[in-house]
Amino acid sequence: MRRVGLPVLSHPRINDLSNSIESQRVTFISLPLVSLLMKIAVEGCCHGELDAIYSHIAQLERKNGYKVDLLLICGDFQAMRNFSDLYTMSCPSKYREIKDFHRYYSGAKKAPIPTIVIGGNHEASNYLWELYHGGWLAPNIYFLGHAGSVIVDGLRISGASGIYKENHYQIGYDEQLPYDSQALRSIYHVREYCVRKLSLLPQPDIFISHDWPNTIEQHGDVQALMKKKRYLQSDIEARNLGSPPFMDLLKTLKPQRWFAAHMHARFEAEVMHNPVVKIANSNEITIEDDLFDEESPKEISTTATKLKHKIGTTVPNAPLTTKFLALDKCLPRRQFLEVLDISCPAFDTAKQSLRRPKPNISFDPHWLAITRAFHPMLSLGRKQAPLPDEAEARASVERELQWVNEHVPKKLGGKWAVEKCQKFVKTAMSVSPRETGRMKSRTRGPSTYTNPQTVALCDLLEMPNKINPSFEGKPDVPPPPS
Secondary structure, rough: OOOEEEEOOOOOOOOHOOOOOOOOOOEEEEEOOOEEEEEEEEOOOOOOHHHHHHHHHHHHHHHOOOOOOOEOOOOOOOOOOOOOHHHHOOOHHHHEEEOOOHHHHHHOOOOOOOOEOOOOOOOOOOHHHHHOOOOEEEEEEEEEOOOEEEEEEEEEEEEEEOOHHHHHEEEOOOOOOOOOOOOOOOOOOOOOOOOOOHOOOOOOOEEEEOEOOOHHHHHHHHHHHHOOOOOHHHHOOOOOOHHHHHHHHHHHHHEEEEEEEOOOOOOEEEEEOOOOOOEEEEEEEEEOOOOOOOOHHHHHHOOOOOEEEEEOOOOOOOOOOOEEEEEEEEEOOOOEEEEEEEEEOOOOHHHHHHOOEEEEEEOOOOHHHHHHHHHHHHOOOEEEEOOOOHHHHHHHHHOOOOOOHHHEEEEEEEOOOOOOOOOOOOOOOOOOOOOOOEOOOOOOOOOOOOHHHHHHHHHOOOOOOOOEEEEEOOOOOOOOOO
């Protein structure tokens, strides 16, 4: 049995942070490290089909005699609480319909498995904005935020919501309800602000995204992919498929596993990393425009442009490979879900018992530090405030990490558990549990709400709440023009 040093009153994975912040000084005690296998189910595009996903997992559990510990959903979650939320989902009107989520939100049902999700390009964007920094969408369903990172029983799980579009990559968040046709799309486009924050993380065990990293297909069976999805061939040949910033993140962070969705295809790849401690990662690369997979994939088109994107140093002591897996959308006879055994460092030997404990979703101290360091640059106008260079950013995160380690455990009673700070609260009204189907003809537009979870997180980190207004549910706005 290996033994590791843990900082007193610190997070189980805080020792990892010393790899990137050499000056962090803490007092260590010695505790046994037990490596357990956590069964993690990974879902591609959800498209609101929560009942089918949980039912499928239950069938696998009965058939194979195991218990799934955690579910990860890679976007297009569609957290529609009511028909008004449908106005904020970017898609043709014929696809705007209420599915399963509102029952989990209202309490009529409860997610049977702890679930972590990120956003895609077909979402209740107004609700995800309420929880920009992350929070509980419903009991037992945690949203990582537009970008985020948490610790689950020792595993660092990080992720980014949305998809890439060059025109919106370097702007701020100027979208306001009611969303016009441009804001309806730009709200889910990945920002450089989020990517820069994520690039400062220690190495994640798992990274989840909706979009694929650019050229990831070149690291797998690309011929089989083109045969399966012929409409992707031109973009693959032009190396325009996927998100350039995400490939930079993959090479910088070197996560052990990366899960994604979006292309509605199962695809495996393995990226070999050079054992280099520090690189200057500057590439001129091409990118794709929006991708919406309707009933006829042949209608998909992309527009290639060029971008110069730079992310700084790589994470030291990282593994030599990243295993990539993309999955399909939840439909019969599609490869939309897989269950994986992933080694999980657990610091409580009692967890070897036959009865598997519920995984603990905890704050990642390093992500809290990054959030504090970058919060002054969170821009709510069209123009993004200047972002610091690499050295300045890391120095700022180091200072904030010291603040986080000193103050956050005290505020949470010595714990790091998310639920000690953020507790699920309904903001918007939900429709009846029996309701389903397409938008009602006279549905009004969505209201704006202050989410108590965002307030609680901002209070925890002693930073102003830029996300939510200071009033509770302003009067309904009229529906946007169709």
